[in-house]
Amino acid sequence: MIQKYASKRPFSHIQRSLIALFLGASMITPLTALAQAWPAKPIRVIVNFPPGGAADQIARAITLPLQEALGQPVIVDNRAGAGGNIGGDALAKSPPDGYTLLLTSGGLVSINPAIYPKMSFDPARDIIPVAAAARVLVFLEVKPSLPVKNVKEFIAYAKANPGKLTYASPGNGSSPHLAGEMFKDMTQSFSVHVPYRGAAPAMQDLLGGQVDFMFDPGIGLNHVRAGKLRLLAVGSPKRSPLFPDVPTLSEVGLKGFDADTVFGFYAPTGTPVAIVTRLNSEINKILATQAVKDRVAGLGGEVAPMTPAEFGAKAHEDTARFSKLIKDRHISGD
Structure with missing residues (x-):
């Protein structure tokens, strides 16, 4: 009956436009629709080290203003152990919906794959950079x-x-x-x-x-x-402004000594680009506030705003920087 009617009465221009609009809307992927509605519930930030450490303090300095910016609670969840791999595994196995993030040191991505031959996840495949947070000195x-x-x-x-x-x-x-x-x-x-x-x-x-x-x-x-x-x-390339009279190890003869690392946020692979972009933008705004600058400076570090691409490139750079040391010193995760 419908086919017979349709054959005698072709769709008008307006009808065809409405049908095209309906079909286009129906082809939106669930993750794209999710990104448009995000965030609609609390966000969990896994910290893969115990409370009180540098990662935990940086996470808590950022998550409070982040929840104000996003309008949803942002909850810190400490998952320590195995050099950060327990928390990394928890992130990698989470849905890529923007509701689970990880705040970790750069070692999870740039060092752990070289010292743990049997990791339960692959940082290069299973997680993606979202936003750098701070360069941490030692x-x-x-x-x-x-x-x-x-x-x-x-x-x-x-x-x-x-x-x-x-x-x-x-x-x-x-x-x-x-x-x-x-x-x-x-x-x-x-x-x-x-x-x-x-x-x-x-x-x-x-x-x-x-x-x-x-x-x-x-x-x-x-x-x-x-x-x-x-x-x-x-143990960094330059002196700390908190202790300007304290020399670097490079200055006293250990030329090129640099053990700094960049801490930052990661998400499961597949997280919509729109969500990653929003998070990166909001976190970088937070890093520009004096309160967070002061909190990170209190640890002797400095805020390090980057795009996701820049953060990923820094991890690759650190992999190259530490790989020779790991090989020469026979460092393992055991």
Whole structure:
């Protein structure tokens, strides 16, 4: 009946336009429609290190203003362990709908694939960069009872006492761990690495004297000011404005020493471009606020706004920078 009517009464121009509009709307993918409505519920930000560490502090500094900008709660979910891989796996297995993000150090993407041969996910395939957050420096700090007053004395002491010193890190493959291995390599000394499940517990044992030194990602600087730790040098290409009189390791003879890393946000692969673009824009606006600049500066770092492409390129650059050290020092995630 309909076919017979249609054959005798061709569709008008208006009818054809309406049909085309209907067909076009019906071809919108679910993810595209989702992006248009996003966000319609709370957003979870996985932090793959314990509370209190640099990653956790950076995440909390950004998520509060982010939820105000998006009009939905943004909840921090700490998933520590396996050098950050537990949190990375949780992100990789999440729906690519913009409601699950990850705040991590750059090591998850640029270092872990080289030291963990059997990761449960592939960072290059399963997650995508959204927005860089902060460039985090590392500070060489020792317990006050160590009989050294400056970095030259510390290097001489470490070389004269092979295997007697211990250093803490947030875990295998973290930038503080690689800083320690870089230090050992460049000074031809040997100290014992003690990995922890995050920077906060590592710092607690340094304060308690259970370990001798640490390349701190900034969480112990208040303890330095209080005289509970001794800051000897900065393991970065330039001095920290917080401690302008403290030299870099490069300045005292370890030429080119650079253990900095960039922390930032990632999403599951397949997350709509519109959502990634919106998140990048909002996070970069937040990084430009004085409150967040001050919070990151309190860790001795600096905000690092980037496009997703720039953030991805930085991860590739860091992969090349650390790969030789990982190979030469036989560093593994075990």
